[in-house]
Amino acid sequence: MSNPHRVVLLAGPSGSGKSYIAQQSGLPVLCLDDFYKDGDDPTLPIRNGQIDWESPDSWDAEAAVEVIDQLVRHGRADVPVYAINEDRRVATRRFELASSPLFVAEGIFAAEIVGECRRRGLLAGAYALRRPRSATFLRRLARDLAEQRKGPRVLLLRGLALLRAEPAVLRRQTGLGAEAARGRDVLRRVAGLLAAGHPPQIG
Known part of the structure; x- marks a missing residue:
């Protein structure tokens, strides 16, 4: 029997506005x-004496895929709640899809699991x-300052580094199987999937 749900990564x-477009x-x-x-995870990557939070190795891809698998197959799963300002998981919560045939899983490392989600039929x-780099820089800095993720100087330096790295980030994500698209195009394609009825497996 086919699974009742599918994920859009x-x-x-x-x-870049991932959370906004997802909502x-x-x-x-x-x-x-x-x-x-x-x-305090000993497997975290270190760069220049500091934890490299921009590296995919700072992220638990296996756990993310397992939760997505549960959601696709059963429509519900327990997911962690992470406090970025504390660098740790602080709770878990129940996530349910109800009758929605699709759900969005968004994040900077979403492309890292495209291959595995495709292999599993999810x-x-x-x-x-994809959006103008200057707009992304300003949006990111305003968000991080408002959320007090780190000190202002740290956030500014991080923002400038990410600005320089952005083309390489997009190249990696598209190389892993994610299609580069503007926000309005993503929304149009998701609407098309919904209009077509139960979405088929992409494979």
Whole structure:
């Protein structure tokens, strides 16, 4: 029997508007940032003496895929709640899809699991948000300052580094199987999947 649900993976550089576009879709949204590793995890990557939170190795891809698998097959799963300002998981919560045939899983590392989700028959689509770099930089800095994720100087330096790295980030995400698209195009394609009825497996 086919699974009743499918996932739409939404990647893109930090600050590109993934959360906003995911919410605009009207679908249930799984935040993949909640699958970061805890700050004391010995497997965290180190760069220049500091934890490299921009590396996919700082993120628990296996746990994310297992939760997506449960959601696709059963429509519900327990998911972690991660406090970025504390660098750790602080709780778990119940996530349910109800009757929605699609849900969005969004995060900077979403493209890292495109291949595995496709292999397991979980995938409806995979996209990497593309927008002007200056807009992404300003959006990201305003968000991080408002959420007090780190000190202002740290956030500014991080933002400038991410600005320089953004083209490489998009190249990696598209290389992993996510299609580069503007936000409005992602929403149009998701609406098309819904209009077509039960979404087929992408494979």
